[in-house]
Amino acid sequence: MKKLFACLLVAAGIAGAPAAFSQAPSTGLQPVDRIAAIVDEDVVLRSELDRAVANVRSQYSGRQVELPPEEVLERQVLERLVLQKLQLARAEQTGVxxxxxxxxxxxxxxxxxxxxxxxxxxxxxxxxxxxxxxxxxxxxxxxxxxxxxxxxxxxxVSVSESEVDAAMSAQQAGGVQYHMAHILVGLPEGATPEQIETAKGKIEGIQGLISRGEMDFAAAAVRYSDSPNALEGGDLGWRSADEIPPAFAQMISQMQPGQVSAPIRGSSGFQLVRLVEVRNAEQGSGAQMVTQVHARHILIRTENAVADAAARSKIDTIAARLAGGADFAELARAESQDPNSKPNGGDLGWFVPDQFGLSFGSQLSALTDGQVSAPFNTDAGWHIVQRLGTRQTDAGEQNRRAQVSDVIGRRKLEEEWSRYLREIRGEAYVVDMRKGIPTETPAEAPPATTTPPNG
Incomplete structure (x- = not known):
């Protein structure tokens, strides 16, 4: 179906004519936008490509010398647009x-x-x-x-507590952050030996250009890298050890600023990594002690005046049953309309008193441990709450764990998302209509020879 769609477009001559026009009754001749690429059942228009290239050039205003030749730049930008079209198509298919x-x-x-x-x-x-x-x-x-x-x-993507524990232990031993850049020669899933050998030769050719001083790392990334950040010179920004894939972390820790690694085979292909800078990560400023409460509640929701009256009557009945010795947890499981805490007998766990609003927090603060409140109203409805306990805890420690978990999650997401993009790109039928042929490898191949050119 995808190939049929492409063939129909080509047969119709939609993208073939260098200067196509249509006759409009009221406005005369109007130019027809040409197609730059077919992406499954979608297209990248020539106007889209021109506009995207112009945006990149504007970002490099005053630094045009850093950009690759026009043909290479256009190919890099077109590949970005292709990936964007594929992602939008998948989003539509999955109901986003x-x-x-x-x-x-x-x-x-x-x-x-x-x-x-x-x-x-x-x-x-x-x-x-x-x-x-x-x-x-x-x-x-x-x-x-x-x-x-x-x-x-x-x-x-999921992050286990043991991963967070290990990362925090490493930070305590001396947190360091690394500013890195990379060049990627991508490989498809299930690459053949011939594809692997070709990619290996390409990355070695790029390494030769950089090591001989014929091209700096950023320029080589712009020209040759298959990574989505190629047009940023392959810049990966600052990363802690937790944000670096484990296969690379040990190697990076032993490099000096300015040094470029040997070619590395990773899950996405072959890479060269440059360590730009190193700095000590900022450490926390000690404990941040806060008071937390452990509580459980029963909620009867309200939506209008009629529902409010019925809810008030129901919560008063529940309060009377609690005063008569009914079990709080059993009543919460049977009557509460809070779907999150209801299965746990109304248990809300440990939290800062005002986490659920000032009204809720003030009720908790007025109770002693074990005491049950009278019915009270909030925006959510009518509540009865029981304070089970209080404690002092280091909020800073919890915040640091949350930050570390987020960092590890972002690193895992980046790896999985890159793999997913390679997967959908490999499955797509893409025709570069500037050439009229399917396109497989968007990045330019470096010179095969490792011998410096004459002169």
Missing amino acids: RVTDQEVDAALGNIAQQNKMTMDQLRAQVARDGTPYEDFRASIREELIIQRMRQRFAQTR
Whole structure:
């Protein structure tokens, strides 16, 4: 079906003519936008590609010398657009949606961050040469891909307590952060021996160019890397040891700033890694003691005045049963309308008193351990709460564990997401209509020879 779709487009001559026009009754001749690439059942228009290339060039304003030749730059940008189309198609297939209200909120945040009104943002977008509706559509697409990544993380990424313990022990032994960059020569899943040998030869050729001083690392990344961050010179930013794949962490810790690794075979292909800088990670400033309470509650929800009266009557009945000796946990399992705590007998665990709102917190603060409150009302409905205990705890320790878990999760997500992108790219039928042939390897191959050129 995908190939049939491509063949129909080619047969129709949609992208073949260098200057195609259509006759419009009221406006005369109008140029027809050409197709730059076919991506399964979608297309990348020539105007999209030109606009994306122009955006990259504007980002390198004053540093144009760092960009690769036009043909290479266009190929890199086209590959980004192809991946974007594939991600959006998968998002649609899996039911990922973003509402108009969410897009409006995102645009409002962009305006606020740039200290603009919405009218000023629209004017700025127009000055940049982009129709506002196209800009709005691009924001929607970014939100869709972001949401799909979030769903992906929830289903494919998990961090165990033992991983957090090990990472925190390593930090206590001396936290260090590394600023790194990389060049990737990608390999598909189940690569053949011939593909592996070709990729190995390519990464060795790139290494030769860098080691001989014919090209610096960032320029080589822009020109040859298959990584999505190729146009940023392969820059990976600052990372702690927890954010570096274990296979690379030991090697990085033994490198000196400015040093480039030998070719490394990883899950995504062959890589060269450059250590840019090293710094000591900031450590916590000691214990941050806070008071936590352990409590359980029974909730009867309200939505309007009629429901509020019925809820008040029901919660009063429950209070009377508790006063008569009924078991709190059994009543919570039977009557509470809080789906999260109901299976646990209303148990909310340990938390800071105001975590569930000031009204809830003030009720807890007025109780002694073991005491049950009178019925009280919040925005959620009518409650009865029992304070089970209090303790002093180091919130800083909990925050640090949460931060470490987040760091490990981001590293795992990056690895899994890169693998997923290679998977959907490998399965896609992509035709570069600038050439009229399927495209498999987006990045340019470096010179095969390791001998310096004459002169």
